[in-house]
Amino acid sequence: MDHLFVITYGRSGSTALTNVLNAGDGVCIRGENGGAFLPLSRSVGRILWARQEYGRWSDLVHSPWHGIGAVDADEYARGLCAAFSRSVLRPPAGTRIAGFKEIRYTGRDCSDGEFAFLVDLMLRCFTGARMIFLTRDSGQVARSGWWADEPEADVRALITNADERFHAAAMRHPDRTFMIDHADFDGRPEGLRPLLDWVG
Helix, strand or coil: CEEEEEECCCCCCHHHHHHHHHCCCCEEEECCCCCCHHHHHHHHHHHHHHHHHHHHHCCCCCCCCCCHHHCCHHHHHHHHHHHHHHHHHCCCCCCCEEEEEECCCCCCCCCHHHHHHHHHHHHHHCCCEEEEEEECCHHHHHCCHHHHHCCHHHHHHHHHHHHHHHHHHHHHCCCCEEEEEHHHHCCCHHHHHHHHHHHC
């Protein structure tokens, strides 16, 4: 079973896009989970940091960092991803593509470095992982839903930064990511065909 993730922010059209994807045979893309994978990604990052910084003390029995050098961070990360897929996504029998969409990837949720690490981790450790980065005009986002209660300039800056993160990640992983904008398919379903062909 392969994995597919929709990476975006609120009011981008992600629910509609997810509904379209789920119309595909054997596709199960879940909705949001409150950004539950982010702390798991941070956990892997902390393990890697601790091993790098204090691994030289690992063999000393009385060291406060005893054993940290023996940690298999890759196995830990793959185990977390497998458990997340099995216990959180819970794809039904016959699923060939499982995943979820999430909107909690802006600067309010994580730093640029944390976002880049999360993307790289998910693509490396979920089986057959690919990502869809969904964007939308920052002005339209700022005037939509709950965003309209905030200063437009602040929302625009937040969305612009998120778009820059998405583009940077797509450039690092061109074969496993797909960029699409809300305007590509808003009112014109045929605009989804390149994405659906890519998904398969």
